[in-house]
Amino acid sequence: MKGLMQDWPLLASTILDHANTNHGEREIVTRTTEGPIHRYTYADLHSRSRQVAKALEKQGIVLGDRVGTMAWNTHRHLEAWYGIMGLGAVYHTINPRLFPEQLVYIINHAEDRIVFVDLTFVPILEGIQDQIGCVETFVIMTDAEHMPQTSLKNAVAYEDLVNGVDDDFAWKVFDENTAAGLCYTSGTTGNPKGVLYSHRSNVLHGMAAGSKDAFSVGSMDAIMPVVPMFHANAWAIAFVAPMMGSKLVMPGMQMDGASIHSLLEDEQVTFTAAVPTVWLMLLNHMEEGNLKLSTLKRVAIGGSACPQVMIEKFEKNYGVEVMHAWGMTEMSPIGTLGALKAGMENLSQDEKIKQKLKQGRAIYSVEMKITDDNDEELPNDGVAFGHLKVRGPAVASGYFKGEGGNILDQEGWFDTGDVSTIDSLGFMQITDRAKDVIKSGGEWISSIDLENVAVGHPEVAEAAVIGLPHPKWDERPLLIIVRKDGSNVTKDEILAYMDGKIAKWWMPDDVAFIEEIPHTATGKIQKMALREQFKNHRLPTAAV
Ligand code: AMP
Numbered sequence: 001m002k003g004l005m006q007d008w009p010l011l012a013s014t015i016l017d018h019a020n021t022n023h024g025e026r027e028i029v030t031r032t033t034e035g036p037i038h039r040y041t042y043a044d045l046h047s048r049s050r051q052v053a054k055a056l057e058k059q060g061i062v063l064g065d066r067v068g069t070m071a072w073n074t075h076r077h078l079e080a081w082y083g084i085m086g087l088g089a090v091y092h093t094i095n096p097r098l099f100p101e102q103l104v105y106i107i108n109h110a111e112d113r114i115v116f117v118d119l120t121f122v123p124i125l126e127g128i129q130d131q132i133g134c135v136e137t138f139v140i141m142t143d144a145e146h147m148p149q150t151s152l153k154n155a156v157a158y159e160d161l162v163n164g165v166d167d168d169f170a171w172k173v174f175d176e177n178t179a180a181g182l183c184y185t186s187g188t189t190g191n192p193k194g195v196l197y198s199h200r201s202n203v204l205h206g207m208a209a210g211s212k213d214a215f216s217v218g219s220m221d222a223i224m225p226v227v228p229m230f231h232a233n234a235w236a237i238a239f240v241a242p243m244m245g246s247k248l249v250m251p252g253m254q255m256d257g258a259s260i261h262s263l264l265e266d267e268q269v270t271f272t273a274a275v276p277t278v279w280l281m282l283l284n285h286m287e288e289g290n291l292k293l294s295t296l297k298r299v300a301i302g303g304s305a306c307p308q309v310m311i312e313k314f315e316k317n318y319g320v321e322v323m324h325a326w327g328m329t330e331m332s333p334i335g336t337l338g339a340l341k342a343g344m345e346n347l348s349q350d351e352k353i354k355q356k357l358k359q360g361r362a363i364y365s366v367e368m369k370i371t372d373d374n375d376e377e378l379p380n381d382g383v384a385f386g387h388l389k390v391r392g393p394a395v396a397s398g399y400f401k402g403e404g405g406n407i408l409d410q411e412g413w414f415d416t417g418d419v420s421t422i423d424s425l426g427f428m429q430i431t432d433r434a435k436d437v438i439k440s441g442g443e444w445i446s447s448i449d450l451e452n453v454a455v456g457h458p459e460v461a462e463a464a465v466i467g468l469p470h471p472k473w474d475e476r477p478l479l480i481i482v483r484k485d486g487s488n489v490t491k492d493e494i495l496a497y498m499d500g501k502i503a504k505w506w507m508p509d510d511v512a513f514i515e516e517i518p519h520t521a522t523g524k525i526q527k528m529a530l531r532e533q534f535k536n537h538r539l540p541t542a543a544v
Pocket of ligand 1: 301303304305324325326328329330333359417418430
């Protein structure tokens with residue numbers, strides 16, 4: 001028997017309609033690429049997104065077409081997203097930090113017909129335009145006054161495109177499983193693969209991400225997504241904020257400590273989210289200037305492991321609660337968040353911080369398990385660690401155009417490529433990427449744990465650990481350090497600092513110092529590049 005409730009497709013347009021009707025006056029503030037701060041409301045976003053949809057329809061864009069966006073977090077980028085989705089087309093977020101050949105690959109693979117591009121990225125596209133013939137029109141996200149001289153085909157200023165039509169546009173209505181967004185994973189091997197979100201998955205994931213034990217935001221909050229819309233959907237914030245009626249603060253291209261701090265303070269932000277590198281810049285800036293945070297209540301930190309010192313600084317020095325988060329592009333992206341549970345209220349601050357080092361509990365709609373190499377499920381005892389697998393309505397079921405073949409097992413589990421523990425209360429802790437874990441004498445050493453301890457040393461700016469071949473143990477850890485400016489910290493001092501904080505047999509066999517650690521387009525340490533760089537490095541313990 002079927003239920004007798006209304007069949008109301010979960011479309012992205014319903015989110016914006018809700019914001020317009022119930023929170024039409026709430027502000028959206030942007031630091032524009034041109035410089036000045038821009039302010040308007042959800043009512044304006046609603047109206048201008050319909051103008052974008054109408055303008056795109058006029059350009060011949062139809063249901064299912066892909067429209068690229070290569071842009072910072074701004075009000076225009078939001079308008080583009082909602083306009084594209086409202087027409088039934090698919091926003092394709094293009095990460096400008098990818099190499100030119102990867103950009104060429106993904107734009108062609110996606111078959112983007114139109115690309116919206118911020119001023120800063122125009123030269124990148126000019127450099128590859130001969131190789132991306134599928135793009136018919138480039139929309140430069142600025143007004144006529146700031147339009148650059150460009151060779152891009154059919155280049156038009158965003159404001160001219162949008163203002164060429166009115167907002168008399170009725171959102172298209174279609175099946176909620178229709179594709180809404182496309183984001184390519186920045187895999188370190190092989191070509192990037194496209195994850196194709198649906199309207200239903202975006203709406204469900206947004207609802208789960210905004211809930212109490214997740215981002216915990218409402219209409220009283222002011223949210224600043226520093227995590228870019230081109231990296232895993234800005235962690236759902238473009239959906240959560242209008243759903244909840246939260247003020248939205250879009251930081252644009254300036255992510256240095258000073259710019260972020262001034263926006264947090266000036267716009268009275270209560271919740272923000274980004275990867276650890278961004279917070280490192282903010283913390284350094286605040287420490288140098290002896291600055292405070294007067295309104296910020298919570299910060300979500302994820303994308304790579306949040307070091308203990310970072311949690312300590314936010315919570316102890318600034319009274320800001322840290323929500324450690326884990327997820328991936330294939331999961332829309334949020335999988336877990338580290339909200340404490342009933343019974344943990346009375347833990348000491350240090351015990352709470354220790355708990356928050358774990359990546360957290362699954363949000364509603366995500367199921368998780370860990371398995372051994374034979375696909376046997378391992379116990380949730382917080383000790384056993386194995387391959388982390390997930391499933392749910394906002395987890396990818398395959399890659400765009402079938403790349404990579406069947407990515408689920410028979411029961412629908414997706415292997416995240418991460419290795420983790422899950423404890424009896426459901427808290428998951430990443431110990432490594434499966435390919436980065438160091439296999440020493442048949443046991444596994446977590447490179448992430450070693451990195452976390454090493455960056456706790458006050459003279460260490462960044463740390464990376466890779467496994468190097470060892471005649472007796474198969475692999476042993478090499479710790480690679482970037483010293484803070486002016487530091488001469490030595491190998492012995494680093495190892496002495498780590499002594500007692502990790503198991504003896506996890507102690508790195510050697511420490512190397514370099515000027516800079518290479519990062520991927522999404523800010524992760526490029527272990528492959530480090531393995532290549534250090535392939536001839538001989539561990540002192542490896543002498544035969
Ligand atoms: P991406 O698809 O670029 O978002 O990358 C997803 C991967 O980032 C995950 O599979 C993890 O390996 C890593 N990751 C994300 N969040 C965390 C976290 N909080 N701690 C450790 N690793 C993380």
